[in-house]
Amino acid sequence: MKERQAIQRIVIVGGGTAGWMAAAAFAKVLGPRYAVHLVESEEIGTIGVGEATVPHLRRFNDLLGIDEVEFVRHVQGTFKLGIQFRDWGRIGDSYIHGFGKLGHDIGPLAFHQFWIKAQLKGIARPLNDYSINTAAAVLGKFMPSSSDAPANSPLADIHYAYHFDAGLYARYLRGYAEQRGVRRTEGKIAHVHLHPERGDVTAVQLENGTRIEGDLFVDCSGFRGLLIEQALHTGYEDYTRWLFCDRAVAMGCARVGPPTPYTRVSARAAGWQWRIPLQNRTGNGYVYSSRHISDDEAVAKLRVSLDGAPLGEPRLLRFTPGRRRKFWNRNVVALGLASGFLEPLESTSIFLIQSGIARLLAVMPWNDFSPVVQDEYNAQLAFEIERIRDFLILHYHAIQRDDTPLWRECARMEIPQHLTHRIRLFMDSGLIFYECNEMFAELSWVQVMIGQNLMPRGYHPLVDQISDAELTQLVGGVAQVIDSCVEVMPPHQTFIDRRCPALPG
Numbered sequence: 001m002k003e004r005q006a007i008q009r010i011v012i013v014g015g016g017t018a019g020w021m022a023a024a025a026f027a028k029v030l031g032p033r034y035a036v037h038l039v040e041s042e043e044i045g046t047i048g049v050g051e052a053t054v055p056h057l058r059r060f061n062d063l064l065g066i067d068e069v070e071f072v073r074h075v076q077g078t079f080k081l082g083i084q085f086r087d088w089g090r091i092g093d094s095y096i097h098g099f100g101k102l103g104h105d106i107g108p109l110a111f112h113q114f115w116i117k118a119q120l121k122g123i124a125r126p127l128n129d130y131s132i133n134t135a136a137a138v139l140g141k142f143m144p145s146s147s148d149a150p151a152n153s154p155l156a157d158i159h160y161a162y163h164f165d166a167g168l169y170a171r172y173l174r175g176y177a178e179q180r181g182v183r184r185t186e187g188k189i190a191h192v193h194l195h196p197e198r199g200d201v202t203a204v205q206l207e208n209g210t211r212i213e214g215d216l217f218v219d220c221s222g223f224r225g226l227l228i229e230q231a232l233h234t235g236y237e238d239y240t241r242w243l244f245c246d247r248a249v250a251m252g253c254a255r256v257g258p259p260t261p262y263t264r265v266s267a268r269a270a271g272w273q274w275r276i277p278l279q280n281r282t283g284n285g286y287v288y289s290s291r292h293i294s295d296d297e298a299v300a301k302l303r304v305s306l307d308g309a310p311l312g313e314p315r316l317l318r319f320t321p322g323r324r325r326k327f328w329n330r331n332v333v334a335l336g337l338a339s340g341f342l343e344p345l346e347s348t349s350i351f352l353i354q355s356g357i358a359r360l361l362a363v364m365p366w367n368d369f370s371p372v373v374q375d376e377y378n379a380q381l382a383f384e385i386e387r388i389r390d391f392l393i394l395h396y397h398a399i400q401r402d403d404t405p406l407w408r409e410c411a412r413m414e415i416p417q418h419l420t421h422r423i424r425l426f427m428d429s430g431l432i433f434y435e436c437n438e439m440f441a442e443l444s445w446v447q448v449m450i451g452q453n454l455m456p457r458g459y460h461p462l463v464d465q466i467s468d469a470e471l472t473q474l475v476g477g478v479a480q481v482i483d484s485c486v487e488v489m490p491p492h493q494t495f496i497d498r499r500c501p502a503l504p505g
């Protein structure tokens with residue numbers, strides 16, 4: 001049998017959200033068998049955006065054993081029940097893609113099947129009225145699941161995520177990781193050493209000459225992809241033919257009014273604008289296509305649309321939507337922006353860091369790097385990203401507005417085959433099938449398709465087994481239960497004030 005060399009030294013390059021999430025998870029899970037060393041450069045800094053998350057992050061924090069109240073207080077956090085989409089579909093439309101459940105499934109039939117028939121008969125309320133997340137969000141209410149509520153009550157199962165200051169999150173995780181033995185070196189990497197025969201990375205060298213050797217390198221160096229691209233030339237799959245937005249301008253403003261328990265994303269002439277409420281400020285950004293608007297115009301549009309006094313100067317960011325051809329190449333695993341970036345519409349980037357870490361831990365190399373394991377890792381992540389990509393394309397393509405060149409191009413573009421099939425199946429019979437490893441489950445697709453006016457022509461035949469009177473009773477009853485649950489929920493601001501006000505900055 002071939003002599004296998006123990007892998008002991010893990011070097012993480014970069015101390016943004018990706019670097020410190022990886023460091024914290026390794027420190028917690030791997031134990032003393034591995035030595036974890038993180039290198040970051042304060043001079044280069046971090047990207048400084050990434051304020052909206054998805055519910056999966058709670059699993060990551062739970063894995064680390066992080067106390068939620070302490071965490072929210074440290075990161076200026078607020079709670080997120082979903083994303084409100086304004087002016088997508090048609091100008092004037094508004095819908096929420098909420099996390100969590102929708103209505104009440106009956107046997108094998110999802111609730112939305114009954115809703116489709118009720119809608120076709122004109123007896124349904126808007127879909128958002130049947131989910132506790134979306135109904136509470138529009139009223140500015142929030143609470144986590146209540147252990148006092150009966151098990152079948154919507155109040156017993158509330159799914160939520162956070163809005164937070166990404167810089168504070170990275171700082172919080174840094175404290176966590178350093179306390180658990182992760183070593184940190186400050187400095188700018190000037191050179192990456194490759195093995196002369198094998199071609200894998202052997203060490204990174206700082207400007208001051210310090211050389212840091214490792215067995216496994218985790219590239220969290222941001223868009224530049226210092227190891228995965230600049231050293232290993234892994235290559236990039238460019239998705240700009242479907243995702244036209246390639247720039248963003250970000251700018252904070254003073255908070256006006258209580259924080260909404262949702263992210264708002266409003267479609268604009270050449271892209272879309274985010275609004276993310278934190279405890280101490282509101283984060284804003286215009287994500288746009290550089291073919292359809294200039295940087296100066298985008299900055300001007302963002303400035304005039306802020307709902308509070310601007311804080312600081314606008315920051316311009318450029319990106320190419322896409323992903324690395326391989327996320328794991330030789331002895332380098334790329335996480336975060338170094339591994340690629342789609343765009344922030346559905347707040348999926350931090351989730352993908354988490355997913356990359358979880359998948360890496362599941363196959364952690366102990367002795368040697370097995371090509372078959374690397375292939376599996378790369379295939380799993382590629383699948384996950386491609387399905388998220390398709391979900392994002394859906395938002396742009398399922399659009400009825402034709403007021404600007406961007407939206408006309410989006411409506412006309414050729415979309416990936418898998419997405420075409422999903423849309424056709426849904427339009428035909430309201431069916432969506434979840435494929436293992438997908439991030440967004442059926443309900444996310446249902447909410448966005450219906451939110452953007454893709455109304456199915458038909459529904460599952462078993463729905464006809466109940467009479468019209470029973471159908472009326474079912475949809476009416478579900479809406480009534482949701483209404484009464486939302487009634488008892490506190491305003492989001494009140495919940496924060498009572499449970500987790502931010503620590504004085």
Ligand SMILES: Cc1cc2nc3c(=O)[nH]c(=O)nc-3n(C[C@H](O)[C@H](O)[C@H](O)COP(=O)(O)OP(=O)(O)OC[C@H]3O[C@@H](n4cnc5c(N)ncnc54)[C@H](O)[C@@H]3O)c2cc1C
Nearest residue numbers: 014015016017018046047050052189221222336337349350
């Ligand atoms: C416009 C925009 C909006 C976004 N919004 C969201 C959102 O709402 N939700 C979400 O989940 N994600 C969002 N993201 C993505 C999110 O910002 C990133 O996924 C996240 O911040 C992780 O970044 P990172 O750690 O990979 O890179 P960075 O934050 O760029 O960190 C890179 C690190 O590498 C270090 N480094 C680089 N070169 C060197 C060198 N030569 N020597 C030493 N150190 C080096 C830097 O100092 C830094 O520490 C958004 C991204 C963009 C562009």
